[in-house]
Amino acid sequence: MQQARHLGAQKGWYILSGGRRDINEEKIPRGSYKLVTLEKPYPGFNLDRRRTNFDKKDFEKLKKEYNYRCATCGSKEGEPHYHWPNTITTLQPGHMDPNKPLELGNIIPQCAKCNRPDRNRWIYDNKGRVISIANPNVIDTCSDEVQKAIYKILYLKFGGKNPNEL
Numbered sequence: 001m002q003q004a005r006h007l008g009a010q011k012g013w014y015i016l017s018g019g020r021r022d023i024n025e026e027k028i029p030r031g032s033y034k035l036v037t038l039e040k041p042y043p044g045f046n047l048d049r050r051r052t053n054f055d056k057k058d059f060e061k062l063k064k065e066y067n068y069r070c071a072t073c074g075s076k077e078g079e080p081h082y083h084w085p086n087t088i089t090t091l092q093p094g095h096m097d098p099n100k101p102l103e104l105g106n107i108i109p110q111c112a113k114c115n116r117p118d119r120n121r122w123i124y125d126n127k128g129r130v131i132s133i134a135n136p137n138v139i140d141t142c143s144d145e146v147q148k149a150i151y152k153i154l155y156l157k158f159g160g161k162n163p164n165e166l
C-alpha cells in the first residue's frame with residue numbers, strides 16, 4: 001500500500017512499515033506499508049505533544065526573530081550545518097518543553113539535527129540552551145557520582161520516603 005507512506009506514523013496514523021522494527025507484530029516486506037486502522041492512533045502516539053497552535057506565518061516570524069538560525073547550534077537555514085557540513089540546514093519548530101504542546105511560547109526554531117526526538121530529554125530556554133530535564137530516564141546516563149548526588153538531593157527533599165508513597 002504505497003499511499004500509506006505519505007500518511008506517516010509520525011503524524012499518528014496507525015501504519016505498519018516494513019523495515020521498521022518497533023511494533024511490527026506481522027511480517028511486512030521492507031518498503032511496504034499497511035494501514036492497520038483509522039479508529040486508533042499509532043501506539044504511543046502522543047496527541048497532546050503533537051497538538052499545534054500556531055501556523056506557518058507564526059513560524060516564519062519566529063525564524064526571522066532568530067535571524068534564521070537554529071536556537072541551539074546556530075546553524076543558518078539553507079546553509080551547511082556547522083557540525084555536519086554536508087547537510088543543508090533546515091529549521092523546524094522545536095519544543096522548549098517537550099512535555100507541553102507545540103505552541104507559541106513553547107517553540108524555538110531548531111535545525112533537524114537539534115530537533116531529533118531523542119532530544120526530548122531536555123527543556124530549553126528561548127536561547128536554545130538546556131535548562132532542565134524533561135525525561136527522568138536521562139539519569140541512567142549519569143555517572144555514579146552524579147547519581148549519588150541526585151539521590152542525596154531527593155532523599156533529603158522527600159525525607160527518605162518510599163517512592164510509591166510520595
Ligand SMILES: [Zn+2]
Nearest residue numbers: 070073111114
Ligand atoms: Zn541546531
